Every structure is written in C-alpha cells, then in structure tokens.
Amino acid sequence: xxxxxxxxxxxxxxxxxxxxxxxxxxxxxxxxxxxxxxxxxxxxxxxxxxxxxxxxxxxxxxxxxxxxxxxxxxxxxxxxxxxxxxxxxxxxxxxxxxxxxxxxxxxxxxxxxxxxxxxxxxxxxxxxxxxxxxxxxxxxxxxxxxxxxxxxxxxxxxxxxxxxxxxxxxxxxxxxxxxxxxxxxxxxxxxxxxxxxxxxxxxxxxxxxxxxxxxxxxxxxxxxxxxxxxxxxxxxxxxxxxxxxxxxxxxxxxxxxxxxxxxxxxxxxxxxxxxxxxxxxxxxxxxxxxxxxxxxxxxxxxxxxxxxxxxxxxxxxxxxxxxxxxxxxxxxxxxxxxxxxxxxxxxxxxxxxxxxxxxxxxxxxxxxxxxxxxxxxxxxxxxxxxxxxxxxxxxxxxxxxxxxxxxxxxxxxxxxxxxxxxxxxxxxxxxxxxxxxxxxxxxxxxxxxxxxxxxxxxxxxxxxxxxxxxxxxxxxxxxxxxxxxxxxxxxxxxxxxxxxxxxxxxxxxxxxxxxxxxxxxxxxxxxxxxxxxxxxxxxxxxxxxxxxxxxxxxxxxxxxxxxxxxxxxxxxxxxxx
Ligand code: DON
Numbered sequence: 001x002x003x004x005x006x007x008x009x010x011x012x013x014x015x016x017x018x019x020x021x022x023x024x025x026x027x028x029x030x031x032x033x034x035x036x037x038x039x040x041x042x043x044x045x046x047x048x049x050x051x052x053x054x055x056x057x058x059x060x061x062x063x064x065x066x067x068x069x070x071x072x073x074x075x076x077x078x079x080x081x082x083x084x085x086x087x088x089x090x091x092x093x094x095x096x097x098x099x100x101x102x103x104x105x106x107x108x109x110x111x112x113x114x115x116x117x118x119x120x121x122x123x124x125x126x127x128x129x130x131x132x133x134x135x136x137x138x139x140x141x142x143x144x145x146x147x148x149x150x151x152x153x154x155x156x157x158x159x160x161x162x163x164x165x166x167x168x169x170x171x172x173x174x175x176x177x178x179x180x181x182x183x184x185x186x187x188x189x190x191x192x193x194x195x196x197x198x199x200x201x202x203x204x205x206x207x208x209x210x211x212x213x214x215x216x217x218x219x220x221x222x223x224x225x226x227x228x229x230x231x232x233x234x235x236x237x238x239x240x241x242x243x244x245x246x247x248x249x250x251x252x253x254x255x256x257x258x259x260x261x262x263x264x265x266x267x268x269x270x271x272x273x274x275x276x277x278x279x280x281x282x283x284x285x286x287x288x289x290x291x292x293x294x295x296x297x298x299x300x301x302x303x304x305x306x307x308x309x310x311x312x313x314x315x316x317x318x319x320x321x322x323x324x325x326x327x328x329x330x331x332x333x334x335x336x337x338x339x340x341x342x343x344x345x346x347x348x349x350x351x352x353x354x355x356x357x358x359x360x361x362x363x364x365x366x367x368x369x370x371x372x373x374x375x376x377x378x379x380x381x382x383x384x385x386x387x388x389x390x391x392x393x394x395x396x397x398x399x400x401x402x403x404x405x406x407x408x409x410x411x412x413x414x415x416x417x418x419x420x421x422x423x424x425x426x427x428x429x430x431x432x433x434x435x436x437x438x439x440x441x442x443x444x445x446x447x448x449x450x451x452x453x454x455x456x457x458x459x460x461x462x463x464x465x466x467x468x469x470x471x472x473x474x475x476x477x478x479x480x481x482x483x484x485x486x487x488x489x490x491x492x493x494x495x496x497x498x499x500x501x502x503x504x505x506x507x508x509x510x511x512x513x514x515x516x517x518x519x520x521x522x523x524x525x526x527x528x529x530x531x532x533x534x535x536x537x538x539x540x541x542x543x544x545x546x547x548x549x550x551x552x553x554x555x556x557x558x559x560x561x562x563x564x565x566x567x568x569x570x571x572x573x574x575x576x577x
Contacts, residue, residue: 043394044469048576049561051473051552052078052389056085056179058572060170061391064162065576071391072100072159073167075399076152078389080171083148084220085179087206087421088188088408089387089477092223092235094423095147096386096403097282099269099461102159103397104468106280108269111151111403112454113144113425114262116253121449123253124431131431137438139199140252142411142424144455146235148403150264153232159397168228175221175419178214184570186211188408196412205414205421220419236262240418247415261452265339272349275300275494277471281462282402284343287335288460288483291327293349294357295487298323299495301358311496312507314534317519321511321540322361324484325372328441328513333374336446337454343446347376366539369516385409386459386477390554392561398470398554400461404477407438428455439479441512458482464490471556476566478549481510481520485549493555500555501564508549517541522548524568 048071050061060081061074069077075098082090095113100106122129124136136142156164189209196202209215226234234240236259245256269280270289274296281289299306302319309315334344347353357375360367386404405411405423413422430443437443439458447456460483464472472493476485485508492503507525511518519540521527525548527535532542550569554561565571 041395044396044559045392045394045556046560046577048074048391048393049554049563049574050074050078050389050391050576051554051563051565051571051573053082053090053387053550053552053569053571054086054182055570055572056174057081057090057389058574062574062576063170064167065393067162067166069162069167070160070395071393071397071399072102072155073162074391074393075389075401076156076160077167077170078391079148079152079401079403080168080224081174082387082389084171084174084217084224086185086387088185088192089385089404091146091403091405091410091421091423092148093146093415093420094403094405094410094425095144096151096401097286097457097459097461098151098155099280099282099400099463100155100159101280101398101463101465101470106269106271106463108267108280108283109151109155109264110267110285110454111147111154111264112285112457113147113423114258114452114454115426115429115449116145116255116258117261117451118253118255119426119449119451123449129432131435136427136429136431137407137424138195138412140248140411140413142426143248143252143254143413143422144425145254145258145262146423147262147264149227149232149235150262151403154264154266164231165228168224172221172224172228175217175224178216181209181211181213181215182570183211185209192407192409192412196409200412201414201416202409202412205419206409217419219417223418223420236260240420243418244415244420247413247418252413270345270349272297277464277466279462279464282457282460283345284335284338284456285454286457286459287331288458289462290335290345290348291331291458291483292460292462292487294327294330294354295323295483296490297351297354298326298358298361299491301355302361302363305361305363311492312509314531314538317509317535318366318538318540319361319363320488320509321519322367323358324511325367325369325513326357326360326375329372329374330376332442332513333444334376334446335456336443337456340450340453341446344376366517369513372513386479386482388461388475388477388550388552390473390475390552390563392470392473392554392556396470398463398473400463400473400475402459402461402475402477402482404459425455428457430456436514439481440514441480442514460486462486469556472553474551474553476549476551478547480512481547481549484510484512485551489551489553500553500562504551504553504564505567510545515541518543520545524548
C-alpha cells in the first residue's frame with residue numbers, strides 16, 4: 001500500500017527570520033557520557049506530558065522523565081524506541097525535524113536525509129524523459145542518506161541532562177527482548193510487503209512479524225548497542241556505516257562517503273505572531289511551516305467570510321479549500337532545500353503578501369484552478385511514513401518531533417546484518433517538474449535532485465507559545481496533508497474552542513490545488529450523505545484517501561499540561577508527575 005494512492009482575526013505581525021544554518025558535525029562532538037550535574041531548576045508545571053505513537057515509546061519516555069531527564073532526553077528515547085517498536089515509520093534509517101523550546105528559547109534541528117553524492121537530476125527518468133514508475137519509492141535507488149542518528153545525537157548532546165547510554169537503554173531492551181506486535185502494525189506490514197515483493201529483502205527481516213507475537217530484532221539490538229557505546233560515529237563512520245555501505249554496493253547509490261559527510265543542521269525556525277500566540281514551526285527544507293503560517297494568516301485575514309460559518313460545513317470546506325489552493329501554488333514553485341535554492345521565506349510569510357492572496361479568495365465558488373499561480377510573480381528564478389511525538393517537561397521545555405522513512409517501511413530495503421529499515425525519501429524530490437510524487441504534489445527546479453540536497457518535506461513539528469510559555473505542542477504524519485491537518489486542529493482548538501481530544505478527533509479534509517477542485521476525505525470520518533452532496537453542489541469532486549493523519553498534541557492550561565493522541569492511530573498519552 002502506498003499511503004495516498006486512491007483510494008479573529010488579530011492583526012498579526014510576522015517576525016521575519018533570516019535563515020541561518022549552522023553546521024553541527026558529530027565528529028567534533030564531545031561524547032555526551034559525562035555531563036556536568038545540571039543545576040536544580042524549579043518546576044513551572046504541575047507535571048510533564050507526552051503524546052506518542054505507541055505504548056512502548058510512552059513507557060520509555062516515562063522511565064526517562066522519572067530518572068530526571070528533560071523533554072529532550074525523553075524525545076531521544078522515544079525516537080530510538082519507535083525505531084524498534086514502530087518500524088513502519090519510527091526509524092534510524094530515515095530523517096526528520098525537531099522544533100524545540102528550551103529555557104524560553106526556540107530552536108530547530110534539521111536532520112532530513114540528503115541525496116547521495118552519486119545522485120543526478122534525471123536519475124528516475126527513462127530514455128524518453130518519462131518518470132520510471134516506482135523507482136523512487138521501492139528498493140535501493142530510492143534511499144536518501146539517513147539523518148536520524150546524527151539528529152538525536154546533536155539534540156541530546158546540546159540539551160539533554162542524562163547520559164546518552166541512559167536514553168538508548170529502552171530501545172535496546174525492546175530490540176533484544178522483543179515487544180508484542182499490534183494488529184495495526186501487522187496490517188501495515190502485510191500491505192507494504194505486497195509492494196516490496198521480489199524487489200527487496202524486506203521479508204527476511206519482517207516476514208515473521210505477526211499480531212500478538214513477541215518480535216525480537218537481534219541485529220538492530222547490536223546496532224543500537226554500538227550507537228549507545230560509541231555515539232553517532234558508529235552509524236556514520238564505524239561498523240554500522242560499513243554494513244550499510246556493503247548492503248548498498250551494487251544496488252543503490254549511497255556509499256560510506258555519503259554517511260561520513262552527513263550533517264544535521266541547526267536552523268532558525270519559522271516564527272509568526274498569530275491570534276495572540278507565537279508560532280514556531282519548520283523552515284525549509286520543509287514546506288510545512290511556511291504553509292501553516294500562510295493558512296493561519298489567510299484565514300484570519302478573511303475572518304468576516306467565516307462569520308457564522310459552522311465547522312466542517314460545506315461553506316467551511318469551500319473557504320478552506322480556497323485558501324489551500326493558494327498555499328499549494330506557492331509550495332510547488334518556490335520551496336526546496338535552502339542550502340541549494342534561495343527560498344523567498346520573508347516574502348512568502350509577509351503579512352501584506354498573505355493579505356493580498358487572501359483578498360483573491362472567492363467566497364462564492366471555487367476559483368478556477370488554472371488561474372491560481374504562485375503569487376510572487378514571475379521574477380523568481382526557476383533555477384537557482386512518518387510519525388510525530390510531542391513532549392513537555394515540568395520545567396516548561398518542549399519538543400515537537402516529526403521523523404520519517406516516507407512510505408510505511410520506507411524503501412523496503414533493510415541494510416543486511418543491521419535490521420535498519422532504509423527510507424524512500426528520494427520520492428520527495430521532484431523527479432520531473434510538474435509530475436506528481438506519492439502525495440500527488442508537484443514541484444519545480446527548487447526541488448530538483450542534486451547531490452547532498454535535501455528533498456522538500458511537509459513535516460511541520462510546531463510549538464505555540466503565549467507570553468514566552470509553551471501553550472501547544474503539535475504535529476502529525478501525512479505527507480502533504482501534514483500542515484493542512486495541523487491547521488484544522490489549531491482552528492478547532494482556538495477558533496471553535498473545542499476540548500483538545502475532540503479537536504484532534506474531529507473530521508478532517510484536504511485540498512492541494514491539484515487535482516483540480518478535489519476534496520480528499522478520510523476513512524476515519526468520511527464525508528458522505530447530505531454533506532457530500534452539498535460540497536459537490538459547490539463544484540467540488542470528493543475523493544477518499546486511505547490515511548487520516550496521526551496527530552499527537554499537548555496543550556498547557558495554566559500550569560497543567562493535557563495530552564491527546566489521535567484516535568486514528570495507536571498513540572498513547574501520559575501525564576507524569
Ligand atoms: O517529508 C515528508 O513530507 C514526507 N516524506 C512525509 C511522509 C509521511 O508523512 C508519511 N505518512 N503518512
């Protein structure tokens with residue numbers, strides 16, 4: 001199965017932030033084994049809280065917080081645990097983004113995969129220049145250079161309180177001693193296995209994964225133990241690097257040089273003032289943060305059009321689709337890796353620009369798709385499965401983390417003798433301008449393939465603060481549905497005053513400019529009956545998709561956190577005293 005085959009507006013001042021990249025190589029890193037004892041800090045919240053994708057990672061986080069760890073320690077423990085117990089999306093063979101709020105300051109860590117050195121712009125095209133179906137999705141050539149281990153190493157080394165070995169311990173336990181497989185995991189395995197059959201070694205590692213049975217991963221336990229002993233350098237230059245490179249030889253592009261040169265990057269998060277809150281979210285190479293800010297602000301700009309419009313009514317769906325049309329037109333044109341392409345972040349998030357776009361929304365009927373162009377004018381040069389978790393600790397530090405191997409079980413390739421599932425993130429590049437990827441989104445040269453470049457993402461780990469204190473920690477998987485889903489849940493919470501769990505569980509829908517005037521609905525709460533008829537009568541086509549997102553959110557009420565896991569997934573929340 002691929003995930004998406006068919007199946008008040010306050011006057012808001014936006015803080016424009018120059019994109020500053022700071023390389024943070026693990027090679028210079030002092031091992032994080034010996035941290036100076038942290039100064040005792042007073043707690044500012046009544047408890048810590050987590051919203052995570054499964055119960056094993058919840059147990060891991062609870063253990064780490066009870067051992068005195070902070071939100072970053074817990075996040076790193078969750079990430080490694082999910083690589084074991086949520087292998088369809090949790091990973092060390094992929095990459096992601098972490099938005100942090102630590103000691104009252106925002107940070108953003110980009111540990112997205114990069115294209116291998118041997119990658120070329122037309123690597124997925126045939127002699128006639130057509131995209132070769134499936135090549136960027138399944139098998140060895142779909143794999144980007146993984147960033148998760150360096151990302152976790154950088155985050156824990158910079159902000160963690162506990163020893164590195166301590167945060168790795170739960171993951172090693174689950175890999176060595178096993179965990180009980182859920183029905184959802186088995187179903188996802190069975191679906192993915194159909195795509196990989198005959199193309200990869202997926203079944204060698206995951207053929208025995210069955211609901212109710214204890215699943216052990218000895219090779220992965222050995223890898224995690226080496227990473228625990230040696231830090232990230234085992235993965236990028238040590239025995240694990242050798243094993244990954246050996247697996248790829250003769251099949252894929254990634255080499256040991258790719259691993260050696262990989263670096264996670266600290267960047268400035270996108271920051272915006274909205275509705276009395278400050279929004280911190282993902283900058284490029286994600287499109288999601290810019291998309292989310294545009295959505296929130298455009299909706300605020302046309303608040304009068306939303307007056308008396310009820311949540312998820314046909315008119316609500318129409319107005320949101322109108323806004324989304326414009327956001328996705330910009331996404332396709334201007335977004336890519338900022339280290340390779342000058343993304344016009346300031347212009348795209350400028351209040352006057354967004355207000356102009358909002359002014360073009362037609363409240364009565366769908367705007368003609370062809371008339372919706374990227375909004376900055378033609379002067380811009382053309383060249384130039386996932387899981388989320390949210391954590392807050394009692395000291396008020398928060399981590400919002402989304403990471404991915406793209407489709408469930410990534411490329412289906414498991415690096416031999418490691419148990420590491422390798423990603424298919426190369427599909428997030430634009431293989432050919434105008435040709436859609438797995439999520440149906442198109443791109444331009446801004447997102448063309450180049451060695452060491454990061455493919456454009458939609459992942460949007462987000463934190464909202466008020467008066468310098470964390471108010472909301474939120475994110476989800478879902479490819480191009482990620483930031484439209486987060487947007488809807490934020491509307492539910494702040495515009496419709498819904499309780500958190502209800503806001504997360506409410507119906508969601510999606511529109512992304514292409515296919516024209518198409519509203520995607522989700523299996524969890526389908527659009528059907530009278531509602532469907534009325535939306536169609538407005539000029540839209542309805543289309544089912546087979547995935548609904550998996551929001552993990554924490555909201556702070558006064559000094560007390562509450563957490564909500566999406567009822568669509570197998571997520572778990574805990575509030576930990
Ligand atoms: O980076 C991205 O936007 C995608 N690779 C995320 C994939 C995803 O969310 C799959 N989950 N359902």
